Amino acid sequence: MNVVSAAPFYSSYPLMTDYLKSGLHKWAGDAYKFNKEEPYIELVTSPNNPDGFTRQDVVKGDKGILIHDLAYYWPQYTPILSPADYDVMLFTVSKSTGHAGSRIGWAVVKDREIAKKMTTFIEINTIGVSKESQIRAAKILQAVSDGCSHPNRKEAETNFFDYSYKLMAGRWKRIREAVNKTALFSLPSFPQETCSFSGRTFGQLPAFAWLKCEGEIDDCESFLRRHKVITRSGKHFGASMKYVRVSMLSRESEFKLLTERLPAIKT
Ligand SMILES: Cc1ncc(COP(=O)(O)O)c(C=O)c1O
Numbered sequence: 001m002n003v004v005s006a007a008p009f010y011s012s013y014p015l016m017t018d019y020l021k022s023g024l025h026k027w028a029g030d031a032y033k034f035n036k037e038e039p040y041i042e043l044v045t046s047p048n049n050p051d052g053f054t055r056q057d058v059v060k061g062d063k064g065i066l067i068h069d070l071a072y073y074w075p076q077y078t079p080i081l082s083p084a085d086y087d088v089m090l091f092t093v094s095k096s097t098g099h100a101g102s103r104i105g106w107a108v109v110k111d112r113e114i115a116k117k118m119t120t121f122i123e124i125n126t127i128g129v130s131k132e133s134q135i136r137a138a139k140i141l142q143a144v145s146d147g148c149s150h151p152n153r154k155e156a157e158t159n160f161f162d163y164s165y166k167l168m169a170g171r172w173k174r175i176r177e178a179v180n181k182t183a184l185f186s187l188p189s190f191p192q193e194t195c196s197f198s199g200r201t202f203g204q205l206p207a208f209a210w211l212k213c214e215g216e217i218d219d220c221e222s223f224l225r226r227h228k229v230i231t232r233s234g235k236h237f238g239a240s241m242k243y244v245r246v247s248m249l250s251r252e253s254e255f256k257l258l259t260e261r262l263p264a265i266k267t
Contacts, residue, residue, distance in 0.1 A: 002028035005043040006058045007238035008050050030238050031058045045069040047078045050237050050245035052206025071095045076164035078204050079195035093137050104137040168205035174259050181263035186212045209246040220244045227265045
């Protein structure tokens with residue numbers, strides 16, 4: 001089975017697909033370039049890592065299975081337009097609340113037989129998901145849910161998504177201001193849409209900034225490293241080295257340095 005995703009794609013997909021060297025599936029690259037008359041799985045990441053855009057499937061075939069990776073489908077990152085309603089949907093606590101280390105995710109799957117196979121795979125692969133992690137994740141999700149249903153849910157202190165939205169909006173404003181001060185870099189722009197969860201109208205506020213080096217600079221990662229800014233090159237995501245992925249979720253002190261260093265860079 002060919003496994004594809006539209007470039008730029010999450011850099012772990014090729015690694016995860018091929019690390020078992022299974023005869024059942026193999027990484028087949030950029031979904032835009034896939035033109036074989038063969039069965040395929042397309043990973044649809046929406047919003048996307050690394051560039052933050054919302055996405056739909058791109059392969060124009062009828063032999064495909066879609067897996068929707070909704071790791072970033074949370075209202076601090078993207079306007080929630082409609083209830084997610086796909087055949088196989090993947091979620092994780094890591095991008096919703098930042099508890100990546102607890103290693104807990106979940107899937108919502110329409111077909112019971114596929115769900116059973118996924119459960120068996122997880123059982124074999126993990127020998128049972130850590131109970132500590134399960135308890136922690138349940139507690140986190142309960143706290144987030146309680147905050148959202150609190151009578152004062154509009155107050156940032158009680159509503160986790162409100163708090164996180166304001167944080168992301170503030171950081172995106174700051175990084176755009178920093179990038180606008182120089183002609184060396186550019187950032188994607190996103191359409192404004194109304195979020196059915198919060199009622200707010202806003203453009204994407206991704207967990208990563210997909211930064212492009214304009215002009216002569218061909219290897220943006222090395223260029224930025226020389227100026228003490230650590231990023232991840234576009235090459236890991238099936239894209240050009242003129243792009244880098246910059247984390248928008250670093251600690252405040254680090255983020256402040258980023259917004260000071262970017263506009264200060266001269267070639
Ligand atoms: C698009 C996407 N899917 C899945 C994951 C994996 O999430 P987790 O670390 O919670 O397993 C990540 C993590 O970076 C991601 O960016």
